[in-house]
Amino acid sequence: MRANASQVLANGLRTEFWDTYAAVNNRVADSRLSQVMNLSVGADNRDHDFGYFESSPHFDLWKRGGEIKSKAMDSVSFNVPVYEWGRRVPWLKWDKDDDRTDSLMDVARQAGASAAKLPERMFFDLIQNQTTILPAVPTAPDGAAMFATTDAGGSNRFGVALGNLLSGTAGVNAANILTDFYGAIEQFMLFEDTEGQPLLGDDLMRQPFVIIHPVASTNAFEEAFLQKQQDGGSQASVSNVVADTAKRVTLWPSPRLDSVDTRDWYIFLGAPPKEPTFFLDREGVQEQTSLMEDNNSDLTRKSAEESIQWYSRSGAGIALPYGAIKVTVAS
Numbered sequence: 370m371r372a373n374a375s376q377v378l379a380n381g382l383r384t385e386f387w388d389t390y391a392a393v394n395n396r397v398a399d400s401r402l403s404q405v406m407n408l409s410v411g412a413d414n415r416d417h418d419f420g421y422f423e424s425s426p427h428f429d430l431w432k433r434g435g436e437i438k439s440k441a442m443d444s445v446s447f448n449v450p451v452y453e454w455g456r457r458v459p460w461l462k463w464d465k466d467d468d469r470t471d472s473l474m475d476v477a478r479q480a481g482a483s484a485a486k487l488p489e490r491m492f493f494d495l496i497q498n499q500t501t502i503l504p505a506v507p508t509a510p511d512g513a514a515m516f517a518t519t520d521a522g523g524s525n526r527f528g529v530a531l532g533n534l535l536s537g538t539a540g541v542n543a544a545n546i547l548t549d550f551y552g553a554i555e556q557f558m559l560f561e562d563t564e565g566q567p568l569l570g571d572d573l574m575r576q577p578f579v580i581i582h583p584v585a586s587t588n589a590f591e592e593a594f595l596q597k598q599q600d601g602g603s604q605a606s607v608s609n610v611v612a613d614t615a616k617r618v619t620l621w622p623s624p625r626l627d628s629v630d631t632r633d634w635y636i637f638l639g640a641p642p643k644e645p646t647f648f649l650d651r652e653g654v655q656e657q658t659s660l661m662e663d664n665n666s667d668l669t670r671k672s673a674e675e676s677i678q679w680y681s682r683s684g685a686g687i688a689l690p691y692g693a694i695k696v697t698v699a700s
Contacts, residue, residue: 398485398486398488398489399489399621399623401579401619401621402488402489402492404577404579404619404637404639404640404644405492405579405581405637405644405645405646405693406488406492406644406646406647406648406685407643407644407646407647407648407688408488408647408648408650409650410647410648410649410650411649411650411651412451412649412650412651412682412683412684413651414451414651415450415451415651415682416448416449416450416451416684417448417449417451417649418446418447418448419446419447419448419449419510419686420444420445420446420447421444421445421510421689422442422443422444422445423442423443423444423445423562423563424442424562424563424564424566425442425564426440426442426564427564427566443563445510445511446510447507447508447509447510447686448507449507449649449684449685449686450507450684451649451651451682451683451684452503452504452682452683452684453680453681453682454484454487454680454681454682454683455678455679455680455681456480456481456483456678456679457676457677457678457679458477458480458676458677458678459674459675459676460473460477460674460675460676461673461674461675462660462661462669462673462674462675463673465675474677477677478677480677480679481654481656481677481679484654484679484681487502487648487681487683488648488683488685490502490625491503491648491684491685492646492648492685493623493625493626494506494685495507495515495646495685495686495687496515496516496581496635496646496693496695497625497626497629498514498515498516499629503685507686507687508521508687509687509688509689509690510687510688510689511526511689513526513532515645515646515687515690515693515695516532516533516534516690516693516694516695517532517533517534518530518531518532518534519532520532527560527561527568527691528559528560528561528562528565528568529556529559529560529561531556533556533560533690533691533693533694533695534694534695534697535549535552535553535556535694535695535696535697536696536697536699537549537552537633537634537696537697537698537699538698539698539699539700540698540699540700541586541589541631541632541698542589542592543589543590543592543593543596544593545698546589546590546593546594546634547593547610547611549696549698550580550593550611550618550636552696553636553694553696554574556694557569557573557574557638557691557694558571558574560691568691569638569691573638573640573641573642575615575616576617576638576639576640577617577618577619577639577640578616578617578618578619578636578637578638578639579618579619579621579636579637579638579639580594580618580619580620580621580634580635580636580637581621581622581623581626581634581635581637582620582621582622582623582626582634582635583622583623583624583626583627583630583631583632583633583634584622584623584624584626584627585627585631586622586631586632586634587620587622590620590622590634591620593611594609594611594618594620595609595620596609597609597612617639619639632697632698632699632700633695633696633697633698634695634696634698635693635694635695635696636693636694636696637692637693638692638693641691641692642692643688643689643692644688644692645687645688645689645690645691645692645693646685646686646687646688646690647685647686647688648683648684648685649683649684649685649686650683651681651682651683651684652681652682652683653681654679654680654681655679655680655681656677656678656679657677657678657679657680658675658676658677658678659675659676659677659678660675661673661675
């Protein structure tokens with residue numbers, strides 16, 4: 370379908386508002402994305418196998434006169450595909466020539482700029498286990514979804530009941546959010562490596578957290594984490610415990626969550642050993658034009674239909690997500 374330029378062809382058309390949508394800078398990924406997604410993983414094929422060793426054994430008692438104990442390490446592999454992405458914007462040469470705003474090409478090029486949003490759109494598919502942009506959502510290396518109570522073998526994920534999928538306190542308000550926030554911190558601290566030892570150190574709990582929540586919950590989350598004096602119930606107002614303990618929390622309200630559920634939220638370690646998701650970059654954005662004056666297209670020569678198009682190749686995957694917890698909240 371060609372661009373409909375009928376409304377910008379009139380003689381004497383005023384052009385002060387040609388950039389009504391173009392002026393909105395919504396074609397870039399959110400700056401907070403790099404804290405929860407590794408954006409620097411390159412690719413050189415149509416899919417890639419990744420692997421890692423599980424935890425190495427920990428020290429154990431060596432009884433005098435006996436043999437030192439030995440234990441082999443296991444390994445894990447997982448695969449992430451690369452997909453092709455693109456967009457084409459066509460128009461008639463005559464419409465471009467007669468466009469009184471002289472902005473058709475500038476606005477059309479924003480379609481190519483939207484490629485910068487792909488990592489963010491993929492990320493939200495990964496954490497919500499849905500396919501709004503990805504053809505399929507991969508599992509984590511342990512065979513489970515990104516957020517799960519057990520791994521694919523049925524064992525407690527990360528060695529603790531409920532894994533990284535917690536049931537929160539019913540009702541979205543500041544007090545409940547803070548209760549669940551500290552419940553998530555406790556859960557992080559209970560995670561175990563594959564040898565049954567604590568996985569995450571206390572130092573990680575003193576680093577920033579990133580909380581992604583629905584826009585509908587913005588008031589409650591800002592009250593929980595940003596308001597200095599909070600409701601003490603029957604008592605006088607109390608100070609904010611998060612501020613008092615110098616915990617750093619970055620809030621990320623996203624409308625991408627409101628379309629699914631307006632209560633559930635996610636907490637990420639802001640400086641994890643490994644980001645729980647990653648963007649797999651195979652080929653950056655390429656631009657191609659078909660213009661009559663370039664004489665580079667049979668279709669354009671025959672029909673006067675010009676166009677501009679872009680394509681790229683990339684994918685996204687889930688690493689072992691011990692740096693992320695989902696909190697589900699009942700109404």
